[in-house]
Amino acid sequence: MSKKIKNFNIQIDHREHDDRIRKAACYYKSKGDTVNVKELLIGDYVFNNQVCFEYKTLKDFIGSVESKRVFNQAIDQTTSFPYHFVIIVASDMEKHEYFDGLDGEAYVFGWDNYDGAIARLNTFTTVKECSTEERAIKFMRQQARKCIDNKHVVKRLKQKTDNPAFNYLALTKHIGDDTAELIVDNLGVYDLDDLLQLDNNTLQEINGVGSKKAGIVMRAINKKKRGL
Structure with a gap:
């Protein structure tokens, strides 16, 4: 104990x-x-x-x-x-x-x-x-x-990084660590400014990110753009 x-x-x-x-x-x-x-x-x-x-x-x-x-x-x-x-x-x-x-x-x-x-x-x-x-x-x-x-964890990332774009995506409902990692690694997304430049078509070019997941990511990006 x-x-x-x-x-x-x-x-x-x-x-x-x-x-x-x-x-x-x-x-x-x-x-x-x-x-x-x-x-x-x-x-x-x-x-x-x-x-x-x-x-x-x-x-x-x-x-x-x-x-x-x-x-x-x-x-x-x-x-x-x-x-x-x-x-x-x-x-x-x-x-x-x-x-x-x-x-x-x-x-x-x-x-x-x-x-x-x-x-x-x-x-x-x-x-x-x-x-x-x-x-x-x-x-x-x-x-x-x-x-x-x-040792009760309220909410934590599977992995902690210095990349704010990864952290933002990983903590968004229905996105999570795996999809966030796919996006930042495949598209070279290193900060929130990079993230906000993405579009739906670019996201769907990533193997493992379909139209449904791309839509969820775009909604998260648009919320960030509006400062919500």
């Missing part, structure tokens, strides 16, 4: 809110963890270089959905860490104020937008809602322990 982990080496992005950093560091250190505040290229909280959390207040989450940033952040997490989550910190009252409006008129970003964004993110990572900052800080440590102790 593998030995259960007791303490963590935790990295916190230095761009997090100062007060939140202080509270998180204080709590984690009280548990015997080591905390290092630094600039992180991906995520806001990383446990043992394996479990990554993107932390969003409700306002941050809404803004990042509207700019499409949170989806790219989540994809970056999936290609860099075996375990990855998006944390949304919002009370029921906050959600009511944002989505129903204080005067009974809903904001442009409403419940359907919120639920739809979470549903989309849950296709390739896991979204967790926490009602308070304190709950979120505790949850991240609990979830990290569960992931590492139980």
Whole structure:
């Protein structure tokens, strides 16, 4: 039986809110963890270089959905860490104020937008809602322990590469690693710009990529072009 982990080496992005950093560091250190505040290229909280959390207040989450940033952040997490989550910190009252409006008129970003964004993110990572900052800080440590102790993988690539085109295709539903590898190897696709130049006919010239699969790939490419 593998030995259960007791303490963590935790990295916190230095761009997090100062007060939140202080509270998180204080709590984690009280548990015997080591905390290092630094600039992180991906995520806001990383446990043992394996479990990554993107932390969003409700306002941050809404803004990042509207700019499409949170989806790219989540994809970056999936290609860099075996375990990855998006944390949304919002009370029921906050959600009511944002989505129903204080005067009974809903904001442009409403419940359907919120639920739809979470549903989309849950296709390739896991979204967790926490009602308070304190709950979120505790949850991240609990979830990290569960992931590492139980070796439960949320979503991971069969192979990790430095090629963003491969990573994007491999994480797209109904494409996967094998088709992604066929495309990048046969067509010399080395980055997302190369990927966005592909067309349906070129894809079907690849042995093993038929019309149906080419159509799926083109839909993924067109979504990327639109920034979705």
